[in-house]
Amino acid sequence: MGQxxxxxxxxxxxxxxxxxxxxKAQREASLRAQAAKKAGGGKxxxxxxxxxxxxPLPRGSVRAAYPGTCPACFKDxxxxxxxxxxxxxxxxxxxxxxxxxxxxxxxxxxxxxxxxGETFRS
Numbered sequence: 001m002g003q004x005x006x007x008x009x010x011x012x013x014x015x016x017x018x019x020x021x022x023x024k025a026q027r028e029a030s031l032r033a034q035a036a037k038k039a040g041g042g043k044x045x046x047x048x049x050x051x052x053x054x055x056p057l058p059r060g061s062v063r064a065a066y067p068g069t070c071p072a073c074f075k076d077x078x079x080x081x082x083x084x085x086x087x088x089x090x091x092x093x094x095x096x097x098x099x100x101x102x103x104x105x106x107x108x109x110x111x112x113x114x115x116x117g118e119t120f121r122s
Contacts, residue, residue: 060084061093070095 003011057063061084069076070083070091077083077092084093100108 057082058084058093062090064090072096 061082064077064079064081064083067076067079068083068090070086071088072086072091072095075092082093083090084096086092086096
């Protein structure tokens with residue numbers, strides 16, 4: 001709604017300025033900036049690389065929040081390096097014991113029974 005000149009003068013006296021609508025040149029400049037943003041232009045290359053998606057980590061692995069030492073090989077790892085649960089804590093993924101599949105566990109169990117003298121058919 002419009003204000004009377006007396007209301008505008010009273011606002012100015014209190015320190016409140018009436019809202020000004022941007023001029024045609026300012027509106028056109030903001031529209032150009034929005035169009036460039038939608039098109040992907042106008043951004044520095046550094047910001048584009050920072051916005052890349054991170055590579056997903058293997059299941060059960062995390063990035064180290066601080067530097068530490070692998071309990072399996074006693075070698076250091078840096079902050080941000082990929083680590084996983086090892087027998088005595090967190091360490092290198094290569095130092096973690098490999099998990100056997102169901103078939104490998106069954107094979108190992110059968111081999112142990114044969115070597116101990118048990119037989120499958122009696």
